[in-house]
Structures are given as C-alpha cells and as structure tokens.
Amino acid sequence: MAYCDVVGHEAVKGATVDLKxxxxxxxxxxxxxxxxxxxxxxxxxxxxxxxxxxxxxxxxLNRGDRTMLLGLNGAGKTxxxxxxxxxxxxxxxxxxxxxxxxxxxxxxxLARLGVVFQLPTLDPDLSVTQNLSYHAALHGLPPRxxxxxxxxxxxxxxxxxxxxxxxxxxxxxxxxxxxxARALIHRPKMLLLDEPTVGLDIASRQFLLDHVRMLxxxxxxxALWATHLIDEVDSAARVIVLHRGGILAQGPVxxxxxxxxxxxxxxxxxxxxxxxxx
Amino acid sequence: xxxxxxxxxxxxxxxxEGLRFLNQRGRFVAALVRPLVWLVxxxxxxxxVLGVSIIPPYQTYIPYEEYIAPGLIxxxxxxxxxxxTLSMVWDREMGSMRTLLVSPLPRWYLLVSKMVATVAVAVLxxxxxxxxxYFWGIQPPPIGYLTVLPALILSGMMLSAxxxxxxxxxRQLENFAGVMNFVIFPMFFASSALYPLWTVxxxxxxxxxxxxxxxFTHAVELVRFALYEQFNAKACAVVAGALFVFMALAILGYxxxxxLIVRRAGAx
Numbered sequence: 001m002a003y004c005d006v007v008g009h010e011a012v013k014g015a016t017v018d019l020k021x022x023x024x025x026x027x028x029x030x031x032x033x034x035x036x037x038x039x040x041x042x043x044x045x046x047x048x049x050x051x052x053x054x055x056x057x058x059x060x061l062n063r064g065d066r067t068m069l070l071g072l073n074g075a076g077k078t079x080x081x082x083x084x085x086x087x088x089x090x091x092x093x094x095x096x097x098x099x100x101x102x103x104x105x106x107x108x109x110l111a112r113l114g115v116v117f118q119l120p121t122l123d124p125d126l127s128v129t130q131n132l133s134y135h136a137a138l139h140g141l142p143p144r145x146x147x148x149x150x151x152x153x154x155x156x157x158x159x160x161x162x163x164x165x166x167x168x169x170x171x172x173x174x175x176x177x178x179x180x181a182r183a184l185i186h187r188p189k190m191l192l193l194d195e196p197t198v199g200l201d202i203a204s205r206q207f208l209l210d211h212v213r214m215l216x217x218x219x220x221x222x223a224l225w226a227t228h229l230i231d232e233v234d235s236a237a238r239v240i241v242l243h244r245g246g247i248l249a250q251g252p253v254x255x256x257x258x259x260x261x262x263x264x265x266x267x268x269x270x271x272x273x274x275x276x277x278x
Numbered sequence: 279x280x281x282x283x284x285x286x287x288x289x290x291x292x293x294x295e296g297l298r299f300l301n302q303r304g305r306f307v308a309a310l311v312r313p314l315v316w317l318v319x320x321x322x323x324x325x326x327v328l329g330v331s332i333i334p335p336y337q338t339y340i341p342y343e344e345y346i347a348p349g350l351i352x353x354x355x356x357x358x359x360x361x362x363t364l365s366m367v368w369d370r371e372m373g374s375m376r377t378l379l380v381s382p383l384p385r386w387y388l389l390v391s392k393m394v395a396t397v398a399v400a401v402l403x404x405x406x407x408x409x410x411x412y413f414w415g416i417q418p419p420p421i422g423y424l425t426v427l428p429a430l431i432l433s434g435m436m437l438s439a440x441x442x443x444x445x446x447x448x449r450q451l452e453n454f455a456g457v458m459n460f461v462i463f464p465m466f467f468a469s470s471a472l473y474p475l476w477t478v479x480x481x482x483x484x485x486x487x488x489x490x491x492x493x494f495t496h497a498v499e500l501v502r503f504a505l506y507e508q509f510n511a512k513a514c515a516v517v518a519g520a521l522f523v524f525m526a527l528a529i530l531g532y533x534x535x536x537x538l539i540v541r542r543a544g545a546x
Contacts, residue, residue: 085376085379085380086379086380086534087376087379087534088534088535089534089535103535106382106384106534107279107382107383107384108382109382110380110381110382111279111382113380115376115377115380117376117377119376121376121377123294123298125297125298125301125302126294126297126298126301130294130297133290134290134291134293134294135377136290137286137287137289137290137291137293137294138287138290138291138377138378138381138383138388139283139287139381139382140279140280140282140283140284140286140287140382140383141286142286143286182377
C-alpha cells in the first residue's frame with residue numbers, strides 16, 4: 001500500500017484521518033492476527049493537562065514495513081511510543097496491534113510487540129544472558145527454550161563471546177545490540193525503536209540500521225523507528241513526519257520528497273516543519 | 279496467558295531481585311550491619327536507661343536486647359521495602375522499569391511479583407540477622423523461628439506495598455532523602471520497635487495514639503508475638519488491612535488509565 005499525503009496541518013487533516021480510519025477499520029476487524037495489520041493508529045489524541053501532546057494522529061504499518069518516525073525533539077515521538085506500549089492509556093482514538101486494541105486487550109497486543117527504548121534498559125550488574133533470561137521470564141517463556149533463543153539472537157548481533165559478561169562492561173553500541181536481541185526473544189512481529197542510535201558511533205549506527213533492514217526484509221517484521229536524525233532515513237523506507245503532535249506527511253520517502261516539491265528528504269523535512277517553527 | 283506463564287514471570291522477577299541483591303555485596307553487608315549496630319551498641323547503652331516490665335508475649339523480665347530484636351527485624355524489612363522503592367525509581371530513571379511494564383502479563387500481577395521478590399530478600403536478611411543475634415543471646419524458642427515466617431511475609435508484603443505506592447508517587451531519585459525523613463524515621467521511631475508503648479503513653483498521650491495508628495507498630499508486634507509462638511490477632515488484622523490499602527494505592531498509582539504515572543509523564 002503506497003499511499004502518501006503531505007497535508008496541511010490544520011485544513012486537510014480531518015479529511016485524511018477519516019479516509020484512513022475507514023480503511024483501518026476494514027482491515028482490523030475479523031479475527032485479530034490472521035489478516036490484521038501490525039499497527040493501526042487512528043485519530044490518536046493525548047493531552048497532559050492543557051498541553052496537547054498528540055493531536056489526531058493516524059497511520060498504519062504493513063508487514064515488512066520499515067517506517068521512520070521523523071520529528072524534532074518534543075514532536076511527540078516519545079508520547080506516541082508510551083501510548084503504543086501502554087505505559088499509560090490514550091485519551092482519544094485507537095491503537096490496534098495486529099487487530100488487538102491496546103486498551104482493551106493489552107496482553108494480546110504487548111505479546112506481539114518488541115521494544116527498544118530510548119534510555120538504556122539493561123541491568124548493568126547482570127550478565128548479558130541474565131538480562132535476556134529476565135526478559136524471557138517476563139514473557140512467560142520456558143527457561144530451556146529461552147536459552148536456545150537467547151543464544152541465537154546474541155549470535156545474530158555478533159556478541160556470542162560476551163554473553164556471560166556483565167552489561168556494564170559492554171560499549172554503548174554493544175548494549176544497544178543486546179537490547180535489540182532482547183526485544184526479539186519472544187518473537188514479536190513488530191518492533192518499536194525509540195531513537196535507538198542516540199549517542200552511538202557511526203559503525204554501531206550502521207549495524208543497527210542494517211540489522212533492522214534485514215529483519216524487515218527477511219522475516220517480514222514491521223518496524224517503527226523514531227529518530228530526529230534525517231541521515232537515518234533512506235529511500236527504501238517509509239517515513240512519517242511528526243511535528244508538534246501532528247502528522248505533516250507520510251508515505252514512501254520518494255513520494256514525500258516529490259509531494260513536498262523538494263530534492264531530498266532533508267529539504268522536504270525543512271520545508272514541512274520550517275514554516276511552522278517559530 | 280496460562281498459569282505457567284504467570285509462574286515463570288514471578289520466578290523471573292524474584293530471581294532477578296535475588297541476583298541484584300547478591301551482586302551488590304555492599305548492600306547485603308549494610309542491610310546486616312545496620313540492625314547489628316543497634317543491637318550491639320545502642321541496646322547495650324540503653325539497657326540500664328530503659329526498664330522493661332513484663333509484657334506479653336514475654337513471661338519474665340527480659341534484657342533490652344531481646345525486646346528490640348523484633349523491632350530490628352522490622353527495621354530490616356522497612357529498609358528493604360524502601361530500598362526496593364529506590365530501585366523502582368532508579369529503574370524508572372534508567373528506563374528498565376519500562377521493560378517490566380511492557381510484559382504482556384497484567385500490571386497488578388507484575389507489581390505483586392515485585393513485592394514478593396522484595397519480601398523474599400527481606401525474609402532472607404531477617405533470618406541471617408536472627409542467626410547472628412542468636413550468638414548475642416537473642417534465643418527465642420526453636421519453633422519460634424518457624425512461626426515467625428508467616429508474620430515476616432505478611433509484614434514484609436505490607437511494607438513493600440507501601441514502598442511501591444511511594445515509588446509511583448515520587449519522581450526523582452533525590453526524593454529518596456525525603457522518603458528517609460518522612461517515611462522511614464517517623465515510622466520506625468513512632469512505633470513499639472524501640473520501647474514498649476506503655477512508656478510512650480506515660481510520656482505523651484498524643485504520641486501514643488500516633489504509634490497506635492502506625493501500621494509499622496503492628497508489624498513489629500506481629501513479628502514479636504510470632505517469634506514467641508503466639509498469635510496477635512489485632513496486629514495481624516491491622517497489618518492485613520494496611521496491606522490491602524497500600525496495595526490498592528500502588529496498583530492505582532501504576533494504573534495506565536488514571537495513575538500517578540500518567541500525571542508524572544505530563545510533568546516530564
């Protein structure tokens with residue numbers, strides 16, 4: 001599905017949302033999981049008191065989609081991730097993960113979700129294996145099967161020789177690799193990554209990008225990757241431009257560039273957000 | 279999610295808490311040294327200042343060390359519960375709390391598992407303390423070591439639930455100093471841990487009432503009676519009631535729909 005809209009933040013947004021909501025509903029009904037989309041966010045709004053953090057946000061992810069959620073700091077990316085992972089409930093709209101509405105069926109939704117958080121979340125005093133075993137237990141996996149999966153995922157991120165070392169001895173890039181491995185232990189079908197490359201060197205960044213590309217291409221995983229680093233958006237990805245809690249544009253990168261009448265995604269992003277910044 | 283998933287999850291959370299505790303040897307030593315200092319130094323100094331009459335569950339005059347031993351077990355549990363609070367806030371600041379909360383198991387169950395993990399460590403610490411105290415003359419009846427176990431679990435759960443509630447309400451690690459000043463010290467000193475309540479009543483009637491409504495007083499009394507093979511029904515009822523209230527508040531505090539966690543997110 002290759003729809004793309006570069007929409008006026010205020011004027012056209014409502015119409016776009018209606019179209020998407022109808023389409024989403026059709027795809028999300030019926031038996032969840034069988035044909036449902038990995039993620040359908042429809043008309044999502046959230047406010048903290050007077051401050052509107054997200055306003056009528058709608059988008060969806062297909063299987064195998066690698067979608068970059070592009071936005072400046074404070075655009076609402078972390079709030080969006082907090083709502084998708086149900087740290088707290090959303091106030092308006094809906095979030096469906098493989099057809100399961102997160103507020104009504106959190107267990108079913110969260111079981112299908114792998115998450116890499118913005119902040120480091122490994123316990124530095126535990127070994128790599130112990131950190132991953134803990135995660136496996138939180139998902140109710142039997143220890144023997146967990147051990148097999150842990151070995152496989154750690155192998156895939158090239159850290160087999162560091163498995164029994166404490167997390168605090170790893171570099172920032174290695175910890176991130178362990179966190180991706182951990183997010184995949186329970187075999188989710190969708191992966192959320194909240195600015196996973198912040199503070200990493202170029203080689204580590206590239207490794208993460210390549211690894212996620214491979215997961216989407218070869219395993220059909222849907223990935224939503226939040227970032228404020230435009231360099232991370234390549235032409236094969238889809239992009240969602242989030243600004244001040246609203247979506248300004250979304251679709252395959254070439255379409256967004258074309259519709260913004262720009263030469264590159266950087267220029268498109270500047271055009272879309274520049275006019276709206278102070 | 280089937281019962282086996284619930285079991286594996288709780289086992290994993292308890293296992294992690296145990297590993298963390300064993301890995302932080304300083305924490306283990308500090309948790310033991312604190313009550314031992316009180317037992318060996320404080321009690322020795324005060325044994326001639328504070329007279330202890332014959333009060334239940336004791337059937338004879340007892341040395342002051344023996345009186346404060348259950349209070350010091352309460353201290354171990356109180357500190358362990360609050361340190362667990364600290365680790366929850368630290369976890370949240372570091373983000374690892376998030377990994378717990380994205381588990382597909384119900385959030386209330388994750389919180390109860392966390393409480394069970396805290397209590398398991400506190401019970402272990404209490405028995406190590408009792409083992410050392412034995413050689414300092416604190417020798418309750420042998421069966422007492424067994425009968426005290428349910429009391430340790432119940433009182434530990436109550437304090438742990440209080441800790442969890444506080445962790446949902448405080449925003450930053452620095453606030454732990456406030457927890458020390460406004461929770462640990464008042465709860466410990468305004469209780470029967472260090473002196474029988476009749477002495478407090480003689481000194482200050484109002485303070486006596488404060489001690490009586492302090493659930494920590496009843497946790498200490500529950501442990502004290504259980505250690506001497508007796509059951510204190512009133513203390514048990516108060517501790518169970520407080521456990522219920524604190525657990526409800528903790529679950530509400532972490533509720534994704536209306537908890538304190540939502541309001542705090544808005545302030546960040």
